[in-house]
Every structure is written in structure tokens, then in C-alpha cells.
Amino acid sequence: MSLQHYLIVSALLFAVGLGGALTRRNAILVLIGVELMLNAANLNFIAFWRYGPNPELFTGIIFVIFSIAIAAAEAAVGLALIIAVYRHYRTVRLDRIDSLKG
């Protein structure tokens, strides 16, 4: 397989995640879309590492390891925020959470 196959799959995953993040009303599903976009970027890093000129430097792999660590932190804080918002509004539907101070 050439590099473009992986890049196309990654672009497709990114587009699916973006479409989900834009269209879903449930805050948790929006977070799922964001996670999918992050993973699409990770797939790009690994594909470029494998097909790049200097795979013995492991740059792409190390970048993805840090990216996974940061994505885990983001998911934990994001879900905690959703739980805090739910406790306040009793809903996670983004079209009903529309006031800043209430």
C-alpha cells in the first residue's frame, strides 16, 4: 500500500469525526467526534513515520505517544466538565445549555 491510502483513510476518519462533532446535540457524542479527529491525526503521524526518509529516528512514534497522553488528559477533563454541567442543568444536550450565568 502506498502512503496515500493511509492518508485517505485518515482524512475520512477526520471528516466523520468532524461531521459528528458538528451535527450531534449530545455533549458526550461531540466529545467522541473530537476523539476520532485526534486519532485520525495520530494515524497520519504513524503513516508519515513509516513512509518517511528516516524511520530509525522514531519521531512519529514518540509524537504519537505524547499525543495519546494529552488526549487521555483531555478526555478525562472533558468528561468531568460534562458531568459538572449535567449536575447544573440536568441535561447534556448542547442546544439546551445556552446561558452563561444561571
Add this chain to the structure above:
Amino acid sequence: MDLAFWITAGWTVAAAGAALSFRNPVHCALCLALAFAGLAAFYLELGAEFVGFAQILVYIGAVAILIVFAILLTRASEVDEEPRAFPWAGVAVAAIVFITFAGAIRSSALADRMPAREVKPVVKQLGMQMFQGSYLLALEVAGLLLTAALIGAAVIALQEYPKRQD
């Protein structure tokens, strides 16, 4: 090799699409775990074994389970009651983004590149690079970030009990 790629690609993209189109959020979270597993299969296929297993551990083992717990804790599992019109605008934006990316990838000079040589990343080498090489500071900062995120998540999600009156 080719067949493995197409199976993994179809499985990952289908699971990702299902994760964002089911009405029941619990089904969405389980499909998301499937999509993460497909990405781990891609990493293994590309020769990045450590990242593949880290993906399984972190994403399927932690993030997907965390999402399921958030769904359970927030009653988000209640299915959307009113039927909504098909969200044309969001889907159109996603389609335009994909077409732009695909056009850029197809016209790129790198598109038909093949891997130069077989490289087996040994976990020992990776560890040497991370703990002795130039990534040591970044590793420490990542540890600090994870600690801060852990404490922050606990503080944000902490239940505030009303003060007792006695």
C-alpha cells in the same frame, strides 16, 4: 498486506460512522471502542507495535470506558425524543473538508511513496530515546500534565454536598 489494509480500513471507517450515527449513546460508545481497535490494527500493520498496544490500553481500556461511565452518570443514554431533520449543513461541511483533503493528498508528490526500508522499532530503543535523549523534558512535562488533569478532573466532577445544618 493489501487485503489486511482494506479489511482494517472498512472496519475502522464503518465503526467510526456508526459511533456518530446511532441514536443510543451507549451503542455509540461501543462502536467507538471498535473504531479505536481498528486504529490499533493500523498501527500494528504499519510496524508501530508499541503505539498499537498503547492505543488498545489507553483508548479502549480507559477512554472508551470513561465515556461509558459518563453516559451512565449523566442519563445521556436517554434516546433523543423528537425526530430531527437530517443535519445537511454539518454533513456538507464534513464532506467539503474530506474532498479538500483528498484532493490535496492525490495531488501531493508524496502520494505514491513506498516505505524505504523495514524498520523494527525496539521498545528498548524507544525507551532510550525518551528517557535519555532529547525527549526527557517533554516526558516530564507530560507527566505533570497528566497529574494536573487527574486532579482537575476530580475537582471539577466532585459532588458538592449541601452543608449540614446541625
